[in-house]
Amino acid sequence: TTPLQLGFVLLGFGTAGMVYGLTIATALTVPYVLYRIGVKPAWPSRESISRIATYAKYSVPNGFIGTAQSRFDILLLGAILTSSAVGDYQVSMQLTLAGTFVGAVTSKGLMARVSENWSENNEPDVVDDLTNSLGYASIIAIPIFFGATAMPNDLLVTIFGSQYSGVGSVLIGLSLFRAIRVQSSQLGSTVNGLDRPDVNTRVSLVILILNIALGYILLLEFGIIGVVIATVFSEIMRYLALAWTVKQYLPDIPLFSRPLRHQLLAGAVMFVAVDQLHAVIGVSWWGELVFLIGLGGVIYFAVLTAISESFRVTAEGILSDALRG
Secondary structure, three states, X not given: OHXXXXXXXXXXXXXXXXXXXXXXXXXXXXXXXXXXXXXXXXXXXXXXXXXXXXXXXXXXXXXXXXXXHHHHHHHHHHHHOOHHHHHHHHHHHHHOHHHHHHHHHHHHHHHHHHHHHHHOOOHHHHHHHHXXXXXXXOOOHHHHHHHHHHOHHHHHHHHHOHHHOOOHHHHHHHHHHHHHHHHHHHHHHHHHHOOOHHHHHHHHHXXXXXXXXXXXXXXXXXXXXXXXXXXXXXXXXXXXXHHHHHHHHOOOOOOOOHHHXXXXXXXXXXXXXXXXXXXXXXXXXXXXXXXXXXXXXXXXXHHHHHHOHHHHHHHHHHHXXXXXX
């Protein structure tokens, strides 16, 4: 994807080149994957279509509702405030995007694993898969939240410019939203894997209505930070609703597992160190920002390695796989 996009941009296609590169790369992926797995497409049976349709009548609306909620804040800010408020919100979302990477990967695979094990009445494996996903989905989102809390305004100003000075509270709020969202996404994938997409539909619809109503009220009262508060609160409600649902099927699941607690502790230690050093040296150019971010990352993973046996085992396994590969 990246070489194609770069090539089209260099040829003068501009933004359209980014779209062309993504589209062509995606299209080329299909025959390559079919070749590698050695499976030919076949027409589904009538029973398969019926079962897929039964599931899709909830999962398809879930996609629409999810898209609507992800775009609602932007539309609301643009309609009531100004384009600069939309920009403030967007840049904060961009800075926190990396926090979703691990959670996005784990949630996609989690749904399939839960579905297979649940259909075979293999509840212990379902519990293990969900426990692992919940334990590590936020491993990047948590240090991003603590790092953003330690020096929010300097992050925005150094990276995007002085026009974003004073928007640090938005960055903190959205980084917290990301950390909660990656947890609730694991629960949502689990609910789908338990063959209850209807629950996700009802929860998502209620949360969307809550977010719209609360976002509008708080926006009129507090401005852009009101929208952020509404978004964070709505996501907390989604998490609680999905957690309660999962607990009905998997009562033994630890929602606040030891790896997650260790990550929060490592993040807190990182916050204290970065906050104190930031107060001393400040940030006046890129070099100081990169130094503080790098130091924060080193402290976070050093503390996590020291206190978490689970993390050490996981890291060693990934490293050994990579070396063998």
